[in-house]
Amino acid sequence: MAAASFLPLHLPASPRLATIARAASGVVPAAVQTSQLEEAFGRKGLKFGTDATGAPTAELSVRNGSSLQVRLNDGLVTSYRPKVYWKDELSYREVLHTVAGADAVKGGVGLVLNDASSSSTSLLAGSEWSVTDADSDSYDAVQVELGCSAGKGGTLEVSYVVTLYELSMATAVIVKNNGSKPVELTSAVLSHIRFDKRRGTAVEGFQGCPYCSHPPPASGFALLTPAEAMKREESGWFGGGGEEPRQGAWTVEENLYTVLKKKVSRVYAAPPEERKKRIYNTAPSKFTTIDQYSGLGFRLIKMGFEDMYLSSPGGMYEKFGDDYFLCTGPASILVPVVVGPGEEWRGAQVIEHDNL
Amino acid sequence: MAATLQFISLLGTSSPHPAPSCSSTTTGNEKQQLRSVHLPRQQGRGRRLRVARAVETDAPSADPEAAVEPVEPPSVDFAFVSPRLLPDGTPDVVYRTACGGQKLRDIMLEGYIDLYGPYDKPLSNCSGGGECGTCMVEVIEGGEMLSPKNEVEKEKLRRKPKSWRLACQATVGKPDSTGQMIIQQLPEWKIHEWEK
Numbered sequence: 001m002a003a004a005s006f007l008p009l010h011l012p013a014s015p016r017l018a019t020i021a022r023a024a025s026g027v028v029p030a031a032v033q034t035s036q037l038e039e040a041f042g043r044k045g046l047k048f049g050t051d052a053t054g055a056p057t058a059e060l061s062v063r064n065g066s067s068l069q070v071r072l073n074d075g076l077v078t079s080y081r082p083k084v085y086w087k088d089e090l091s092y093r094e095v096l097h098t099v100a101g102a103d104a105v106k107g108g109v110g111l112v113l114n115d116a117s118s119s120s121t122s123l124l125a126g127s128e129w130s131v132t133d134a135d136s137d138s139y140d141a142v143q144v145e146l147g148c149s150a151g152k153g154g155t156l157e158v159s160y161v162v163t164l165y166e167l168s169m170a171t172a173v174i175v176k177n178n179g180s181k182p183v184e185l186t187s188a189v190l191s192h193i194r195f196d197k198r199r200g201t202a203v204e205g206f207q208g209c210p211y212c213s214h215p216p217p218a219s220g221f222a223l224l225t226p227a228e229a230m231k232r233e234e235s236g237w238f239g240g241g242g243e244e245p246r247q248g249a250w251t252v253e254e255n256l257y258t259v260l261k262k263k264v265s266r267v268y269a270a271p272p273e274e275r276k277k278r279i280y281n282t283a284p285s286k287f288t289t290i291d292q293y294s295g296l297g298f299r300l301i302k303m304g305f306e307d308m309y310l311s312s313p314g315g316m317y318e319k320f321g322d323d324y325f326l327c328t329g330p331a332s333i334l335v336p337v338v339v340g341p342g343e344e345w346r347g348a349q350v351i352e353h354d355n356l
Numbered sequence: 357m358a359a360t361l362q363f364i365s366l367l368g369t370s371s372p373h374p375a376p377s378c379s380s381t382t383t384g385n386e387k388q389q390l391r392s393v394h395l396p397r398q399q400g401r402g403r404r405l406r407v408a409r410a411v412e413t414d415a416p417s418a419d420p421e422a423a424v425e426p427v428e429p430p431s432v433d434f435a436f437v438s439p440r441l442l443p444d445g446t447p448d449v450v451y452r453t454a455c456g457g458q459k460l461r462d463i464m465l466e467g468y469i470d471l472y473g474p475y476d477k478p479l480s481n482c483s484g485g486g487e488c489g490t491c492m493v494e495v496i497e498g499g500e501m502l503s504p505k506n507e508v509e510k511e512k513l514r515r516k517p518k519s520w521r522l523a524c525q526a527t528v529g530k531p532d533s534t535g536q537m538i539i540q541q542l543p544e545w546k547i548h549e550w551e552k
Contacts, residue, residue: 170443208468279433281467282451285442302441350443 005169037072041134045142045164051078053104058131060164065092068164074130075146075160076221077109080169084296084355095298095351097194097325099223107192107320109329109349110221111160111173115152116184122218123150131161135198140166148307148324155179156339168352175345182340188217188331189349190308193289193298198317198324200292201260203310206253206268209283210291214267215249217333223320224313224327233314240349256289260326263314269307272335283308289326296355302330304347309333362449372545393435393449393538431526432456432501433536436469448549456533459484460502461491461523464541471523473542480533484524491523492516496550503527 010272020203027301033056037048051057051071057078061067069079097108113123131145143163150156155174157217163169244264245251250277251269274280285306286301302308309331317324330349339345357483358422431453438448452467461484464471474479482488489512502521505513509522520543529535540546 194542278428279451279453281453282449284450285448301443303444303446348444352443 005285024303039132041131041144042133043136045136045140046134048072055104058144058146060162062142062164063213064166066164066166067092067167068162070144070146070162071105072131072146073086073129074124074176074221075111075162075239076105077169078105078163078169079108080351081152082096082167082169082353082355084353086294086296086355090356093294093296095193095322097192097223097321102161104354106221107223109171109191109351110219110229111171112173112188112190112217112222113158113173114186116186116218122220123146123156127158127219129160136332150228151179151183153179155181155217156331157262165352166299167352167356169352170260170348170350172346172348174176175339177339177341181339182338184338185345186217186333186336187305187332187347188219188329188333189305189347190219190222190309190327190329191300191349191351192217192223192325192327195254195289195291195324195326196293198261199325200290201275201312201324202257202290202292203287203328204257204290205284205324206258206308206310208252208254208275209266209268210250210252210271211266212218212250212270212271212312213244213265214309214333215247216266216311216327217331222327223325224311224316228316229311229313229327231263233316234261258310258311259293259314261314263312263316265311267307267309267331267334275335289328296353297354298351298355300328300330301350301352302348303350304345305330305349307334365499372414393437393447397518406536429440430456430532430534430547432533434463434467435536435538436464436467437496437538437540438470439473439540439542441548454528455527455531456501456535457531459524460493460521460526460528460529460539464493464523466540470541473545482524486512486525489522492520492543494540494543494546495519496540498535501529501533501535501537 007278019283023078032250034048034050037056042048045061047059047354049057049059056072057069058072059067059069065081066082068077072079078094078098080095084093084095091338096108098105111124115121115123127145127148129148131144133145136142141163143161146160148158150158155178157178161172171189173187173189174256175185215230216222218226232245253268269283270280285303286299288297288299290297307330311328312326330347332347337345363464434454435449436452436454440448442448452463452469454463456469461471472481474492481490486508492513496519499519503526505521506525509525512522514519528537
């Protein structure tokens with residue numbers, strides 16, 4: 001696999017572009033907003049438009065045909081279609097699972113950033129995201145950066161960078177604390193990955209890693225709420241419902257492949273008690289999804305986060321469309337991250353594949 | 357041939373990096389200078405270095421002058437480095453700790469570290485017999501703790517760099533050894549270089 005050219009991440013935002021972007025995020029009709037964004041940031045591989053519900057979106061595409069769509073008002077990646085080699089031909093496959101809700105699309109890949117100290121209220125609720133920068137090398141990589149101010153009084157500056165490469169896509173979050181008090185965050189990048197059939201869904205890479213049953217962090221875009229995710233499924237024909245550990249109890253994953261037919265909601269990580277020791281067994285930084293029916297696998301890589309969240313809807317998937325899906329991604333939810341005044345915290349997730 | 361390495365752990369004080377790297381690597385040049393990997397200092401030498409900021413909120417602060425740390429049994433710390441770097445160019449490291457006196461292969465397999473790579477399938481390797489030569493690892497630091505190369509290793513590794521060892525033949529110290537080792541997994545597949 002060729003290493004794609006990496007773009008410098010934090011490009012200095014040119015003042016002229018930034019003001020146009022901020023002006024556009026006021027109460028401006030979507031069509032005008034789109035054309036302003038197009039003028040300011042549009043380039044080869046990056047187009048601005050609106051989706052079916054009228055929300056402004058950016059569409060990123062690279063030379064080999066892979067494309068990605070991200071909704072601009074909250075940074076939700078609603079579509080990722082890489083080019084893959086499937087059934088003996090090159091085609092594009094939608095990796096992410098989304099559901100058209102009452103007023104907005106849910107699912108996809110989204111960022112969760114909650115305040116750990118005040119009962120997990122979302123730091124991003126009510127914040128206005130605006131496009132602060134864009135970059136591309138015109139062939140194989142395109143990047144768009146969204147920024148917003150979050151937290152009480154707008155003391156946190158959050159940047160969310162979505163990048164599309166030939167064989168992967170990356171989402172990175174940078175949180176800078178401009179206030180005078182430290183802030184405790186729990187954060188996650190949750191992705192809803194689509195699979196063909198429930199029976200052939202598994203992940204590989206967690207063998208030997210401890211896990212515990214844990215609800216996902218609350219978010220606006222997730223298909224399953226934390227309560228729904230934790231509800232135990234009734235045991236099926238073979239009485240297999242009792243295998244999940246109780247919340248808070250840690251067990252170690254023994255299997256090479258974690259089959260995800262049943263409903264689970266787990267966090268794979270080194271237990272917080274272990275992390276206090278001088279040296280502890282660290283958790284793996286990546287895992288691969290396996291879809292037996294399509295034969296395609298995608299690798300999820302976590303950087304900067306401590307835990308990996310993994311959940312499958314089990315029988316509940318039927319409420320959300322025909323395809324089975326997993327809600328998974330890197331997270332820092334067991335132990336909150338403390339960002340002191342003037343400090344910065346970064347985390348990223350990369351979804352990559354070798355299906356070519 | 358002790359490699360001098362200054363390391364900043366991915367889990368440590370430096371902020372972890374998001375996906376694309378800030379340093380512009382020349383495209384097409386896959387050999388990159390490796391950034392650093394830290395191991396926490398062993399007991400008795402003061403504050404732990406791998407300060408995951410997250411843990412400090414509820415743990416009592418580790419004051420270097422303060423009292424006695426509980427005595428832990430002697431063990432050897434390992435940092436295993438994967439042959440592929442993370443997408444932002446930093447090394448993909450996992451940490452383990454184990455008692456000395458065992459073969460390196462046993463320590464790696466118990467810790468679910470990828471030792472054999474593509475030869476992991478049943479019957480693709482000799483399972484520790486010293487015949488197939490697929491369990492090669494490169495010892496970056498701490499090589500003095502390993503037993504000297506035996507004849508089997510010398511034969512299999514004749515054309516390889518001197519820092520490479522066969523994990524199934526190398527024993528890590530004695531049961532009461534302490535120390536730290538940095539091991540590069542699957543050195544034939546690595547795309548980075550270690551600074552000397």
